[in-house]
Amino acid sequence: MKKRPIIGISCNYTKDTRQISLKDTYVHAIMNAGGLPLLLPLTADEQTADLLLDQLDGLLLSGGGDILPARYGEETLPVCGPICEERDVFELMITKKALERRMPIFGICRGIQVLAVAMGGSLFQDIESQLGLPKEKHKQEPPYDDPVHTVRFKEGGLFERITQTPLMPTNSMHHQAIKEAGSRLKIEGITMDGIIEAVSAVDNDAVIGVEFHPECLAHYSDFASRIFDYFISKAESYRKEQYHP
Numbered sequence: 191m192k193k194r195p196i197i198g199i200s201c202n203y204t205k206d207t208r209q210i211s212l213k214d215t216y217v218h219a220i221m222n223a224g225g226l227p228l229l230l231p232l233t234a235d236e237q238t239a240d241l242l243l244d245q246l247d248g249l250l251l252s253g254g255g256d257i258l259p260a261r262y263g264e265e266t267l268p269v270c271g272p273i274c275e276e277r278d279v280f281e282l283m284i285t286k287k288a289l290e291r292r293m294p295i296f297g298i299c300r301g302i303q304v305l306a307v308a309m310g311g312s313l314f315q316d317i318e319s320q321l322g323l324p325k326e327k328h329k330q331e332p333p334y335d336d337p338v339h340t341v342r343f344k345e346g347g348l349f350e351r352i353t354q355t356p357l358m359p360t361n362s363m364h365h366q367a368i369k370e371a372g373s374r375l376k377i378e379g380i381t382m383d384g385i386i387e388a389v390s391a392v393d394n395d396a397v398i399g400v401e402f403h404p405e406c407l408a409h410y411s412d413f414a415s416r417i418f419d420y421f422i423s424k425a426e427s428y429r430k431e432q433y434h435p
């Protein structure tokens with residue numbers, strides 16, 4: 191019996207109404223690529239996080255709000271958006287644990303930022319005010335499957351290999367971005383205005399992140415669906431490595 195790789199997806203948390211939530215575009219992109227999505231609860235308990243990871247073959251860090259700047263060594267500026275402490279704590283903990291296990295990780299939007307902070311990097315708290323970029327360039331209005339900028343992938347790099355293109359038209363729904371990728375992440379793609387939009391781990395090509403939203407493009411963009419196919423193939427390999435008959 192063939193099992194499908196199980197992909198844990200981190201969710202949003204709204205403390206006021208005690209609601210855990212996730213856009214179903216993530217779920218469908220994982221299922222269409224052959225994975226089995228599992229929505230993750232939030233916990234600050236280390237043992238619970240370990241037990242969750244025991245069930246998974248891959249970790250998808252989804253989009254969402256901002257990370258507390260103190261977690262990357264900065265004071266919070268007025269331009270920083272709302273913070274969810276529970277989500278910061280859970281995602282940074284489970285990401286560090288997944289990295290230790292060498293589990294495949296795919297960070298999207300906030301997820302690439304979580305990946306960067308977990309690996310010692312830092313963020314721009316607001317690219318519009320800190321870099322003087324026009325807001326509409328990276329924070330588009332719906333529909334979100336409409337490309338608004340182009341990401342240029344590193345020549346001969348991992349993302350060029352995955353997507354089979356040097357230039358990928360992408361959507362954009364973020365006001366923060368990676369400032370310093372740190373020594374553990376390779377920069378794999380940037381926009382024409384210099385924003386880091388794709389990374390991979392220096393020591394593990396199963397750990398990737400993007401600032402754009404391929405889950406909203408995957409139904410018609412081969413480039414976007416190839417990224418999900420790649421992630422699921424890495425999760426499949428990881429599952430086989432873990433399985434000891």
Ligand SMILES: [Mn+2]
Nearest residue numbers: 328362363401
């Ligand atoms: Mn962008």
